[in-house]
Amino acid sequence: MTLVALRHARVRYGPLEALHGITLAAPGPGLTVLLGRNGSGRTTALRSLAGTVPLSGGAVLWDGADVTRVPAYERARRGMCLVPERQAVFGSLTVRENLELTAHDHTAALDAYPPLRPLLERRAGTLSGGEQRMLALSRALLADARVVLVDEPAQGMSPAVAARTYAWLAGLDACVVIAEQRLPPALRGRPALVYELRRGTVAFAGEARELTG
Template sequence: MSVEIALRAARVRYGPLEALHGLDLALPAGTVTVLLGRNGSGRSTALRALAGTVPLSGGRVLWRGEDVTRVPAHLRARRGLCFVPDLRAVYATLTVAENLDLALPGRRDEALAAYPELARLLGHRAATLSGGERRMLALARAVCGTARVVLVDEPSLGLSASVASRTYGLLAALAAPPAGAAVVLAEQRVPAGLPAGSLGYELRRGALASCGELV
């Protein structure tokens, strides 16, 4: 497996508190990787460090061997990185249709095929949606996009069991050929239905506790 993106001895500080303590992660292309851990373990911070939405206080981010530590988040997105955070993942003042057209120009039908529940909500502002509806809207840009690196923090947050299962299937398809993306999920526990060869990294207090194949 070729490494698509990696953290090397990554450290992140929030004021006086250090959230990542020299973390090493190697995230391969064509694979679903799950960052596991309780709240406060550092899994969300690891995603943000990869996406560039928090700066490193030490260490590096490597993308296909290139040091992108100082490359800002919007330029990482242009290079092919899609990050879906757990909160504030949609434009609240825009309608569902406007959010989709901004994230997926000319591909609204694909988003509605993935999440038909959004079809009746196209004229609604995102701020008026339920938590699960906002989650589907945010996830649509990941599962229908063409990113080489897809980072999703708690994909099933607020979703029904059936929609969550569909979502994991859509994310797994991104890692499969021909897309072959590096799909990285932050979860509290291992989700069901992951494809064979999926990897798991368990984080504890900002450091790597264990790693290995999940399926």
């Protein structure tokens, strides 16, 4: 089993503290959802796990080892994949070139997102927001990562594509952590661990079914 965690994590942006000593753990294989409005700290928590935002206090743990000082690129080499909310693809490269940066055989990605097939020779920067999201998630799928961190995975997608996206994220043989403003309807009834953040603190921790009543 894979486990990533924040322990008493604090993050500061200049004079402002975005995370106030939060503790949370995401086991895998399985899905963990970080919920919260803008400014709640959910994206900061996700990026702290990935190493793209440094902690000012506390620790990041991965399988029991302290990786707080391990840089983001090294975490990626060890099997951690971050899909940020923005700038998640290389806009000057084609769809095909974006996929081939991760794996030469991108059949699995096109099977997951068939709408990308006719767009292979298009530059990624010319795609719609939903299409770019599909491309970014396809690259995460091809990476075969042990830990997958995704900020708002279905942004810009149609309801049908979004539902398919959440289904394969929930079914990955990996520790999957996603950040969302609210619990997606497609995840209601699915096994998922949920942390709700408010103003940099954990306001709720439990199963998704506890939120949906």
